[in-house]
Amino acid sequence: MPARCPVEGSFLYDKLIAFGEENVLPMHMPGHKRDTERFPWLKPLGGAYDITEIEGFDDLSAPHGVLAALTERLAALWGSRRAFLSVNGSTGAIFAALSLAGENGVLAARNSHRSVFNAVDRLKLHAEYVMPRTVPGRSFFGSVAPEDVGRRLDETGCKAVVVTSPTYEGVVSDVRAIANEAHARGAMLILDAAHGAHFGLCGDFPEGGAECGADIVVSSLHKMLPALTQTAVMHICSERADAEKAAAAMSAFSTSSPSYVLMASVDGMLSFLETDGEKTLRRLAADIAAFRLKAKSFRYLEVFDGEAENCLEIYKIDASKIYIDCTKCGFDGYALKRRLRREYGIEMECAYPGGALAYVAAGDGEESLGRLYDALYAVDRSCGDDRTAAESVRGEGALPAAGEKVYDIFEASRMACTTVPVGGAAGRVCTESVWVYPPGVPVLLAGERVTEECADYIAAAAARGAEVASPSGVFGGTVKVAAE
Numbered sequence: 264m265p266a267r268c269p270v271e272g273s274f275l276y277d278k279l280i281a282f283g284e285e286n287v288l289p290m291h292m293p294g295h296k297r298d299t300e301r302f303p304w305l306k307p308l309g310g311a312y313d314i315t316e317i318e319g320f321d322d323l324s325a326p327h328g329v330l331a332a333l334t335e336r337l338a339a340l341w342g343s344r345r346a347f348l349s350v351n352g353s354t355g356a357i358f359a360a361l362s363l364a365g366e367n368g369v370l371a372a373r374n375s376h377r378s379v380f381n382a383v384d385r386l387k388l389h390a391e392y393v394m395p396r397t398v399p400g401r402s403f404f405g406s407v408a409p410e411d412v413g414r415r416l417d418e419t420g421c422k423a424v425v426v427t428s429p430t431y432e433g434v435v436s437d438v439r440a441i442a443n444e445a446h447a448r449g450a451m452l453i454l455d456a457a458h459g460a461h462f463g464l465c466g467d468f469p470e471g472g473a474e475c476g477a478d479i480v481v482s483s484l485h486k487m488l489p490a491l492t493q494t495a496v497m498h499i500c501s502e503r504a505d506a507e508k509a510a511a512a513m514s515a516f517s518t519s520s521p522s523y524v525l526m527a528s529v530d531g532m533l534s535f536l537e538t539d540g541e542k543t544l545r546r547l548a549a550d551i552a553a554f555r556l557k558a559k560s561f562r563y564l565e566v567f568d569g570e571a572e573n574c575l576e577i578y579k580i581d582a583s584k585i586y587i588d589c590t591k592c593g594f595d596g597y598a599l600k601r602r603l604r605r606e607y608g609i610e611m612e613c614a615y616p617g618g619a620l621a622y623v624a625a626g627d628g629e630e631s632l633g634r635l636y637d638a639l640y641a642v643d644r645s646c647g648d649d650r651t652a653a654e655s656v657r658g659e660g661a662l663p664a665a666g667e668k669v670y671d672i673f674e675a676s677r678m679a680c681t682t683v684p685v686g687g688a689a690g691r692v693c694t695e696s697v698w699v700y701p702p703g704v705p706v707l708l709a710g711e712r713v714t715e716e717c718a719d720y721i722a723a724a725a726a727r728g729a730e731v732a733s734p735s736g737v738f739g740g741t742v743k744v745a746a747e
């Protein structure tokens with residue numbers, strides 16, 4: 264039996280553990296019948312507790328019992344009007360949010376995650392884009408400026424805005440001002456806070472989306488908080504978003520067999536946060552601040568701090584995303600990531616041409632940050648002063664501006680097309696999106712005219728072994744463009 268959750272009140276968790284100990288004959292799904300003696304590989308995976316919606320365990324699509332209590336606690340903790348639990352990650356919740364709010368046109372930040380663009384495509388939504396600010400020499404975007412949102416809403420008349428804050432790299436936008444721009448024009452703000460579930464829980468991290476006036480907030484619980492992978496929440500924060508329609512939308516984009524192991528992990532997480540959340544996050548923030556301070560002593564490596572650098576393209580940063588710039592080291596971010604793994608047993612979140620990202624979350628603290636610091640210190644001390652190589656690494660990483668939008672994604676992705684080498688695609692309208700991971704933001708978005716700069720960026724990324732992908736799979740050097 265797994266260790267009991269150390270705090271009281273984790274209702275679903277306790278109920279599930281107790282049920283696992285009862286001798287109820289399971290004449291129901293799942294097919295393994297919780298028999299972990301016969302199917303031993305399921306034992307360490309929690310197979311003995313893997314049930315779905317059986318008597319006494321409520322119904323995720325119409326919660327009225329144990330799951331209703333759980334979602335009420337989610338809403339209470341983040342101060343929203345109503346919360347919906349997702350076991351399909353933020354991806355499922357983003358589909359639901361856009362189906363709810365997108366029918367009168369969506370203004371999407373151009374650095375949105377592919378789930379936003381996929382939803383726009385599959386739901387056949389008319390979408391316009393707003394470019395976030397670009398941070399000179401970095402392979403990730405800066406904040407979305409509120410005035411750009413206001414201007415683009417005036418130009419396009421869209422009635423919903425989707426913005427990611429914080430981003431994967433911890434770039435925060437001024438959500439309150441963006442919400443004001445949207446509301447002044449009768450538009451709703453959907454906040455993709457997949458990486459920001461820790462916001463709004465203590466004063467040492469930025470405010471949460473509900474506090475800042477977003478109408479719908481989507482957060483992955485699994486990314487930053489102690490809950491199992493795939494768990495996420497959609498918060499309905501204002502009357503602009505219809506909670507009944509939200510329930511129907513979440514149900515439409517959810518599995519009808521939600522995993523109780525996943526949901527019980529959210530219950531345990533809630534009990535933990537309700538008692539120790541603020542203290543834990545405050546301690547984490549202090550540990551991160553200490554790490555960042557110590558890291559100032561590095562000679563070549565540099566921990567990115569958009570705020571301290573007075574970077575005008577960045578409103579704020581989430582200090583928990585630690586981007587380590589190695590452009591003065593004479594090796595690239597992929598080499599840094601590899602070295603940390605091979606020599607120091609540290610697996611970074613991802614690598615960029617100019618650096619690597621440590622994704623610090625609720626489960627981290629003095630010990631893990633200390634180990635990261637020691638490894639980086641050793642790497643830093645072993646560096647030579649090769650500044651020429653350094654500059655070329657940095658230049659390669661800068662993100663190109665998006666091409667002109669010609670068609671909506673759903674129009675482009677259904678058009679007659681032809682496949683051409685990406686190098687020869689400039690000037691053509693692409694009918695599929697292509698993104699480079701990280702940051703996983705489309706460089707080419709279906710329906711946009713391919714620019715030479717975008718084509719070159721993709722070719723260079725593929726050549727240096729970066730992960731380049733399109734909806735149809737791994738990038739093979741070609742791209743689909745509209746037939747002439």
Ligand SMILES: Cc1ncc(COP(=O)(O)O)c(C=O)c1O
Pocket residue numbers: 351352353354355375376378427430431455457458483493494495
């Ligand atoms: C900004 C952003 N939004 C949404 C998602 C989707 O989240 P999930 O993996 O929980 O479906 C991701 C995933 O990395 C993301 O980075």
